[in-house]
Amino acid sequence: MSDSPEIFDAIIIGTGQAGPSLAGRLTQAGMTVAIIERHQVGGTCVNVGCTPTKALVANAYAAHLAARAADFGVMLPGPARIDMARVSARVAEISGKSRAGLEGWLGGMQGCTLIRGHARLESPRTVRVGDRLLRANKIFLNVGGRALAPKEIGGLADVPYLTNTNMVAMTEVPGHLIVIGGSYVGLEFAQVFRRLGAQVTVVERGKHLIAREDPEVSLQVREILEAEGIRIRCGAECIQLHPHADGAAVGVNGPGCPGGAEQIAGTHVLLAVGRRPNTDDLGLDKAGVATDARGYIDVDNQLRTSVDGIWALGDCNGRGAFTHTAYNDFEVVAANLLDGAQRSVGDRIPVYALFTDPPLGRVGMTEAQARQAGHRVRIGKRPMTRVARAVEKGEAQGSMRVVVDADTDKILGAAILGPGGDEAVHMVLAAMAGGMTATQMTQTMAIHPTVSELIPTIFGELSKPR
Numbered sequence: 001m002s003d004s005p006e007i008f009d010a011i012i013i014g015t016g017q018a019g020p021s022l023a024g025r026l027t028q029a030g031m032t033v034a035i036i037e038r039h040q041v042g043g044t045c046v047n048v049g050c051t052p053t054k055a056l057v058a059n060a061y062a063a064h065l066a067a068r069a070a071d072f073g074v075m076l077p078g079p080a081r082i083d084m085a086r087v088s089a090r091v092a093e094i095s096g097k098s099r100a101g102l103e104g105w106l107g108g109m110q111g112c113t114l115i116r117g118h119a120r121l122e123s124p125r126t127v128r129v130g131d132r133l134l135r136a137n138k139i140f141l142n143v144g145g146r147a148l149a150p151k152e153i154g155g156l157a158d159v160p161y162l163t164n165t166n167m168v169a170m171t172e173v174p175g176h177l178i179v180i181g182g183s184y185v186g187l188e189f190a191q192v193f194r195r196l197g198a199q200v201t202v203v204e205r206g207k208h209l210i211a212r213e214d215p216e217v218s219l220q221v222r223e224i225l226e227a228e229g230i231r232i233r234c235g236a237e238c239i240q241l242h243p244h245a246d247g248a249a250v251g252v253n254g255p256g257c258p259g260g261a262e263q264i265a266g267t268h269v270l271l272a273v274g275r276r277p278n279t280d281d282l283g284l285d286k287a288g289v290a291t292d293a294r295g296y297i298d299v300d301n302q303l304r305t306s307v308d309g310i311w312a313l314g315d316c317n318g319r320g321a322f323t324h325t326a327y328n329d330f331e332v333v334a335a336n337l338l339d340g341a342q343r344s345v346g347d348r349i350p351v352y353a354l355f356t357d358p359p360l361g362r363v364g365m366t367e368a369q370a371r372q373a374g375h376r377v378r379i380g381k382r383p384m385t386r387v388a389r390a391v392e393k394g395e396a397q398g399s400m401r402v403v404v405d406a407d408t409d410k411i412l413g414a415a416i417l418g419p420g421g422d423e424a425v426h427m428v429l430a431a432m433a434g435g436m437t438a439t440q441m442t443q444t445m446a447i448h449p450t451v452s453e454l455i456p457t458i459f460g461e462l463s464k465p466r
């Protein structure tokens with residue numbers, strides 16, 4: 001083990017969504033950078049998150065469209081057959097190319113050294129990776145997170161279960177997939193595997209799926225999934241896994257857990273009940289870096305930790321749990337360090353999508369959040385059955401919904417659940433970022449026939465203040 005450190009200008013731990021781009025900017029500025037990765041370059045998004053899941057969503061969409069072919073007058077000789085080996089090969093190829101691209105970029109980056117292994121802080125300026133000791137005056141933590149396996153779910157030690165990591169590499173369609181957790185990870189996989197032919201049950205502890213959303217939106221997502229044959233059990237408490245001849249049984253009781261257990265037997269169980277940060281084995285205590293009770297690293301709006309010279313970016317800082325928030329963290333840190341800017345992560349407008357089909361695009365506040373923040377609101381909404389493009393595509397499920405401040409005419413948020421909802425919501429995002437009012441939106445001409453063209457219309461049909 002070496003005690004004389006290798007000196008760099010900067011050390012980055014993790015090659016997720018912030019680290020590699022930051023390495024690029026720092027080396028362009030003439031710094032020497034060590035970037036350390038213990039597993040796969042590209043982290044969660046590229047290898048076991050966004051990229052493989054959105055590839056799977058596309059596979060599943062093809063299967064769904066094939067099953068609906070006759071609705072469009074396209075007659076197939078028989079039901080479509082899923083070749084799971086080809087499905088998984090396609091997914092692996094897309095992820096693999098993305099990872100290889102990043103590896104090539106980092107490998108060829110002048111001034112950057114990619115080190116493989118687990119990194120641990122030994123002091124506020126030093127990091128150990130195996131036998132190597134590294135030292136730098138600037139350290140950036142981009143260590144991401146992993147699937148949570150909470151102790152309150154009994155039987156996790158006795159029954160094999162899946163997480164997003166092995167789900168994206170499935171080479172067989174499960175007979176009956178039981179998904180524990182009815183949010184982003186759970187619902188995307190639930191619909192994908194239902195469309196690929198599995199029986200699917202979603203078990204969610206909360207009263208509603210995707211509990212952050214307005215109940216109306218959550219209910220519509222539920223109806224869409226149930227119409228495809230997914231069974232949904234909300235309000236499930238005291239969840240216990242038991243061995244079962246089929247594979248596994250999930251025991252579920254109702255609120256407060258009265259009465260006997262309801263048993264749901266399945267072949268596979270997916271745990272999708274949230275994530276935890278990879279900070280438990282990072283030596284944060286040796287450097288004096290503070291975390292909250294759940295292990296997220298405390299940061300200010302410029303993503304500086306409690307220790308001068310150490311920053312935390314991406315999922316591990318608890319300020320976002322998306323690829324775009326991690327990348328934006330990089331942009332904020334790089335601008336402040338290298339461009340003399342004063343950017344703050346506090347300024348960004350929350351935006352994300354749930355990539356079920358149809359997808360849910362979300363920006364800003366829900367109605368409930370707006371009321372909680374003290375706004376009097378006006379709501380604009382329209383079902384997709386009244387959106388020409390959705391009807392023409394034969395995909396008229398869902399609705400669009402906007403939230404406006406009744407006193408200032410300021411746009412507070414939107415939810416677009418429907419074909420292209422993940423894209424269309426950017427029109428509202430751009431309007432909010434540019435400070436447009438609801439009235440100004442009504443005067444914007446959009447392309448016909450698109451889902452977006454109805455956005456100005458619904459801003460012109462707002463409810464009375466409430």
Ligand SMILES: Cc1cc2nc3c(=O)[nH]c(=O)nc-3n(C[C@H](O)[C@H](O)[C@H](O)COP(=O)(O)OP(=O)(O)OC[C@H]3O[C@@H](n4cnc5c(N)ncnc54)[C@H](O)[C@@H]3O)c2cc1C
Pocket residue numbers: 013014015016017018019036037038039040041042043044045046048049050051053054117118119120142143144145164185278281282313314315316320321322323324325326355
């Ligand atoms: C199934 C799933 C689907 C998702 N889909 C989307 C989506 O569609 N859109 C979206 O915006 N977000 C999505 N996300 C979230 C997104 O993947 C994450 O928000 C994003 O990857 C976070 O990036 P990050 O850079 O913070 O961390 P990560 O991408 O997790 O990267 C952290 C890296 O650090 C490495 N590391 C950790 N500790 C150490 C250590 N001590 N030493 C060395 N290396 C270490 C890890 O191996 C990892 O490679 C999804 C997540 C999941 C699980």
Ligand SMILES: NC(=O)c1ccc[n+]([C@@H]2O[C@H](COP(=O)([O-])OP(=O)(O)OC[C@H]3O[C@@H](n4cnc5c(N)ncnc54)[C@H](O)[C@@H]3O)[C@@H](O)[C@H]2O)c1
Pocket residue numbers: 150152153180181182183184185186188203204205206209210211239272273274275320321322352353354355
């Ligand atoms: N489309 C996207 O952008 C996308 C897709 C997947 C994941 N992600 C990211 O990954 C993160 C993790 O997603 P997730 O869906 O795992 O977590 P989540 O925190 O969004 O939701 C977890 C769900 O599990 C439920 N739950 C928690 N404990 C439970 C228990 N003991 N039993 C039953 N249900 C329980 C919660 O009520 C909640 O509905 C998200 O925060 C998101 O940022 C994003």
